[in-house]
Amino acid sequence: MATDWPIDTNLGDMSRRLGFFKNLQRVTNKIHATSDADEIILEMSEDICELFHCDRLTIYLVSDDRQSIVSKVKTGLASRQDIRLPISEQSIAGYVAATGKTVNIRDVYDHRELAGHSASLRFLKEIDERTGYRSKQMLVAPILNAQSNEMLGVVQLINNRSDAPFPAVAEEGVQALAQTLAVAFAQRQKTPAAVRRTRYDALVAEAIISAAEFELAQRSARRKSADIEDVLCTEFQVPLPAIGAALSTFFSVPYEPFLPDRIKPLDLLKNLKRDYVEANLWLPVEETPDGVVVVAIDPERVRSSRTVNNVFPKSRIAYRVTTRREFALTVDRFFGALSNMDSVGDLLSGLDDDESGDAAGSHAEVLSAAADNELVRLVNKIIVDACQQGASDIHIEPRPGKGKTLIRFRRDGSLSPYVEVPASYRNALIARLKIMSDLDISEKRRPQDGKMQFKKWGPLDVELRVATLPTAGGMEDVVLRILAAGEPIPLDRLGVTPHNLERLQALIAKPYGLFFVCGPTGSGKTTTLHSILSYINRPETKIWTAEDPVEITQKGLRQVQVNKKAGLDFATVMRAFLRADPDVIMVGEMRDKETVSIGIEASLTGHLVFATLHTNSAPESVNRLLDMGMDPFNFADALLGILAQRLAKRLCSACKEAYQPTPEEISQLLSEYCAEFRGTARWQQDPQAAAERVRQEWLERHASAGRFTLYRARGCAACAGSGYKGRVGLHELLTGTDLLKKQIQEHARVAELLATALNEGMHTLKMDGIEKVLSGITDLKQVRIVCIK
Template sequence: LRQLLVAPLVKEDGGLALVISNPFDINALEQAKKILKIKDFELLVALREDILKLIDYHYGHLQYFEAAPSLEILPEEAPSEEEEEEGIPEDQESVVVQFANYLLEEAYNRGASDIHIESLTGRRGAQIRFRIDGECIPFQTVPYQMKRPLISRYKIMAGLDIAEKRLPQDGKIKFRTRTGKVFEVRVATIPTIENNEDVVMRILGGVEARTLEEINLRPEILEKFKKILEMPYGLILVVGPTGSGKTTTLHAALHYINRPSKKIWTAEDPVEIVQEGLRQVQVRHKIGLTFARVLRAFLRADPDVIMIGETRDEETAHALIEASLTGHLVFSTLHTNSAPETVTRLLGMGIDPYNFADALLGILAQRLAKRLCPDCKEPYQPTEKEIEELLFEYGTHPLHPLTEEEVRKATLYRPVGCPRCHQTGYRGRIALHELLIPNEELRELIVKAAPVHEIRETAMRNGMFTLKQDGIFKVLAGETDLKQVRAVCVR
């Protein structure tokens, strides 16, 4: 460790950190990880002298050490303006390249959906955060003299103009890991104050389609969903806010019906999951290749199944209804809060209510809640207050009321925290669902453009569970907790 200039620390919150003199020395990092047999850690930068003192004082007594209060974690000394203009030395250019690659691979291995490089004001560096399971988690801070070279490196990789710092830019990187896995990264640069730039990178692809059994549908909802997927034609919608797993669910549905006898076309922006057997098209708005235009082209291409990544406008909505009424099974998504609200949203776009009522097979609304870490979650019996809260949040259901006895018998789980979940108590996310399948009564309400509450009440009499009710069932099953359900569900 003295040769590598790396020291392990246990922080006050229990998390593990590695303190290093040169955060761009990838070889030192990899060797330290092997020596210490660790995978998850926060990377900190300290002066060489402080690291050596720490190793001399503590090593040999403890495997990991408590951070000494006197140890000050400092950014490396910022260069002068003249040094900055000259750029970094040639022997450090390869270090920047290595670190840029390391950052992408580390984010991918940790299951991050996004990488945020946020330029700090003054003569400071940049903060790097990973979005994991819906939350931004600090990863490390880049020294000031490496900030611009690192951002420039990503701009070069994405084919952007490195000289343009005043305007937002966007591009893509195709990246291969050392283990041979290939994924795409969508890069967006945004100018910030003091002539700085932020970079946000979305990790795309490299993900296989899941099966319907893997997306957390409860058995009764799964059975109903499979039935509408087997229909020869009609419209199926998956709805929810950005980042609620709509694309994953759509591809799981397509995976279920994907067979050689079917011609399946998809239009996506971007293409995040690649499936064999699907003919997938990347929408390009800059050249006029919109969802509506691609959909019209699909109708001339002998489709059995069509998937449109998002219904954003009236033109696309009309085309979806037309396609689903002319013998095609059509899938799409909308940004709506619930299944009943989707009906009023589409009617508000001006589509014909009679055609919509005839075409609609089902609407699946969903949210993603944090999943309790299976390695450290702790069982307990609910208190009287928790029993009351669970019954209140569940509310009433005309067909499936939740009784106090059911809740009292349930074993609940609370988050604890362990190295596998980075001491958070949660690992991964679980989907909550609300499936509306129209019967004749609901179709009549659609034709009449009935209010949302009336559609919701009728759908529940027809067997629909609300998002929050599905969440309560998953709390009682020990998969998540009430706090997380409340965080993502209004009703």
Template sequence: MNQEVPDPNSSDLLNNLSGNRRDLLATITKGLHAAATFADVLPELESHMLKFLEAQRLTVYQNARDGQEIIAKYKTGQELLEIRMPLTANSIAGYVAVSGNPIRIDDVYDAEKLRKIHKTLNFNAVYDKRSGFRSRSMMVVPIKNNAPLLGVLQVINKVGNDVFTDDDMKLASHLAGLLAKKFHQEFEATDSPYDFLVKRGLITTEKIEAFQKRMKKEQVTMTYLLVQEQKIPQELVAASLASYHQVPFMRYDPNITPPKNLLKKLNMSYLRRQLWVPLAGDPSEELLILIDDPSDFARQMEIQRALPAKKYIFRVGFPEDILQYLGGGSVSAFLHGLAGDMEKENVEDSERVDEGVEAGEINENEGTVIQLVNRLIIDASRAGASDIHVEPGKGKAPSVVRLRIDGICRQALEIPSTHIRAVLSRIKIMSRMDIAERRKPQDGKIMVRVKGQPLELRVATIPTVMGESAVMRVLASGSGVSFDRLNLSERNYQELDRLMQTPQGILLVVGPTGSGKTTTLHSVIGRINTVERKIWTAEDPVEITQPGLQQVQIDHKIGFNFAAALRAFLRADPDVILIGEMRDPETAHSGIEASLTGHLVFSTLHTNSAPETVIRLLDLGLDPLNFADALLGILAQRLVRTLCEACKQPYKPQEDEWERLRRLYGVQYWDELDRKREDSVLYSPNGCGKCSKTGFKGRTGIHELLVNSKKVTEKIAHKATAEELRAVGMEEGMRTLIQDGVVKVLKGQIDLSQLFRVAVE
């Protein structure tokens, strides 16, 4: 039997359950009720659910709440998977999600009977082939509370080679009801479209009911009544709809025009009656649909019949907005106050159309790997990650994806071992690497646009004993940070501001990779970037762009390195030159020569401190006298994670901690801070939602500025040691990285644990 099955009343069946099944149901109910989240309790309840349903396997999908897909949070068997399923009728679970109807199938391989249910419905057998498991019968039930979809329960193979019965469907529907209650609680879903407003005391249930009667009588929308009469802000009405429907809200944007090629296939009167409109996309890929009620399963099915597409993205919107897009209906004055829009999140290749990865290799959804890699890039960009690490697992163990955020790696997700090769192939295709070469390291880059903003990723793949590993360095184009926001000490701020106004000489910013050297240099350059100055920069890569600069990208493949760029700049009438890095003797010599011939030169170096930089450059063969004459100053820096302002905890420092701070800063210098323990408050990390429970959010710099002087020049000319240079620098006002960090601990910006992560005593 292959048919859609109505949601049955299971009360009689439940009353007649055997003692064992009744105990299983009680265990499942108790476990779901007690668990904080659904994911927490699944490993414990898996076997109980299978025994209760007398099935071999099951998959539980949750609504992704993005209007695009459902996510399989758990799958029984050998592997723990996360599978994303588009909201389309092409797959069995997707069909149930879209239609809202439970379905029972006796033979998933019977394509003809699947098409009788829906013409696009099919079963992809790739997973069966890969795992050796053969699916036969299946029952799939929507997990929903009232109307909004919360998930899908997919049950596979009745134990004993039988097919599922009507009674089995009743039990599955009952279990789906229990899951719906859990998901409803976990998603913080509301019970009606305007329950969000009622719970906040903005309107009563009785007033909502009265408005609903007036809607029909006066032919006005609920939005109009809530905003115009109840004076509820539009943003809160939008939030209420999004909370109930569990999809993002989209506001009217006059810059968006529904595609004519899509509208010509549809009757405008029909769209106005049905209150939905296609806003973007291509049926061969995905369509963005704005609808006033995305929980209306019948309309979702009608949309998919009227506009067949590979994938759909649903957004909830006001009826007035939909009519405005369709060129009909009156537009109240308040509509003009709707600002902003919910942009469709996607990753666009800035240079070409993405080549596909064969979807059948992965699961039932064509394009799953493409979506996964795109999602990695989107999530990394949104989280402010500097690097994406894709690390293989041993044997059949899942691969791990970690994001480096604020200098710390955090695990983002796991990729099943069956998927990792396809994911790496996709990354290689986007990076223009050889996908067949898995024995040698490869380098490449990806140029994409995320939500309209350019994003470059530097990609490296390296073979390991467990398989290929990939690292993507995220190089987001941006406008940099203003000089005033570098968090410099007063002395460092004044000295650096003075040095950058000098007409000639060389100023260096030093530190390890990822210490913010480029950001600082561009902050300095931005301060002196005026129409009177001609500024050339050579960078690898160009991460920050500024109007008024002539910025050049280094390309080592054609022999265009920093030294070559510097030689070219000297023929181009420069006032200021920025060289991304002094990594070799030729570049270092050229930079010094340029600074001695009337140019202001900025550059970076990978050294640990300002005094050590002098030793490093002299080791590259620079003439001590020339270097001493050219040098303006050296700024060493590190980036330290800052305490979360929303949750950091104040406390009074103990005597031993206070004494340690004094020793770190230097007892002989401590009095200049004018701080007493009894009057001071320090802060410790706590953890909240804004900082992902880490206690830290963002990073700030700690700095060490060695300013050239007569004494420093003499020391350089005589090839003094780093310790001798440090002593002279501190005598003249320089404070070390540790000392600057201690000041920021006392200010409550950082704590000692983070200071010691980046600087040593």
């Protein structure tokens, strides 16, 4: 069917001309005769190239938003990535789509020839630069609906094999081919499988937006050269699930939303690179009884290309559609944030998952595997990703037998799966972490703890605290705490309410005494203490700190790292401090009688002492210290105050949703708030009056025109769909007043201490949390989680 154009491009031979159109008629007849125009065009693309004696053929269709054209058929290009061109003079095909004119160009690199068509027309040479191919001749025709004159697409022929301009007969032929394609594509729009003209029409049908609003969205997208999905989300507040449902209706496949806790399916992704996934816009997410679930932005195009079937030849494929935003989030979830390092998937694909091998292996084999370059890079990547994602802890959890090793990150207080590592590498992974932490790799029966200076091994200057624990089945778990190095947070930005901040500043301004910060592990005690030290840090003040480890550094502080192996414990360091002329002493933790006794002694001899305690509340801390054997009179004299602290999840500022609470909801908040001080004198005298005073205080501080505004979690890309990002401190400040000190000397019960503190103005953790709910910082659900008694 090939046509050999003469070198002089003058087709004078009538029989040759008739032969060309006869072959063209065969092509058009096949297109007209089939019910699946897309498939027949794909099959006949090489025949079309032979017919027109050209190197390459590209057929574009107008996109749903009608602001660009997208390649439907490409020949000669190895890349499977769609070519998307704006309908404008930025490219030759885009110019044809914009003007509806057929162009026949001798050399696309000839600027004067292009200017003959339009002064601003240019050739998009980036594809040539990427592929190394040299485009020269180009014949491009518009695909127009004959009835409505609507632009449907563009057909483009590239490079006449005779290295001469395409002849006039080729112009006639390509216009005839374009007319046939127009009929085929227009007919396709009328078929039941594609009744809707755009993939978003279901939004109008379901009354989520009006037809006029959708038209405005299309115009805005064209004007801004933006994706219409982004316009619908940002300008018209259409939720992603609604867009996903519309896509599901259009493509007749289920909608697959982004799941932030989805575990990466390494077996499915081992042969896929991030660049390929982003170029082809499909991604396998899990294997189910229905087959391999593949999410795509355009499942119809992906299915017709049959690429997925080539990648998974022995599996059934279950297609799902998703939105562009959620597809990008899933790619980031699986491959990690873009960086100079390889993705974790790429690194794991380099590991040989020999399931038949012995996961234990000899000592020499484990050491060899631990030094494997791919495993070394994998461990570094895990730590870097954890730091970039704001994780506080990394949990390595091996499973016995052939079970894979699960790695989880703790972010904002909650654990979420990160990745799974093949079983045959679990011992090598643990050994690598032990090597980096200077631990004994041969010791597997006893817990070990150590520290890792990651800058020695990787690209980040961070320190990690490492703990190993033997678990069932001869396994070992490893937990890595990422130590928050950096500058202290200013005291007024610590999230302390004005009520507590004023009292706290008055206490820490005292020249001597004992002040505690208490709370469970990970509640931000050290961060708060360093903020306090930063507030009182002056050139005339000598401040010594004893910490394990030193996490936060600041100028003016002399900081000592506790080293138990060298005999340098907290008590030893504190005794040394008393001989080093201190003004202020900060102790990382007071956990034994000796350390507390030295702290009380130092505070009574004219020093200001700060320390942390692992207790649940401020009043309980008093009894805990007395139970250690402290003299109640000395302790009462030394005590300045105790600050109890918890961390609650903060509502994501980018997506939190404001609403007007019902009177019942406000009454519930008030009831929980007042329940905290029901044993106090002000409650017992007149409960209703006490509750009403609280309500009036709330109206003055938190209401506008007598109405409260609360916020609830919604979920967005910034917070990975959770609705929460970051954490906020909840505080309970007990002040060492004269009455409280008298009760301490009399060994009063916790309930009596609590009642006295509340009568003197203390707010409990829950009361402080409810204040932050009313301020729109968090919600009651998070306050209840961290304030359980």
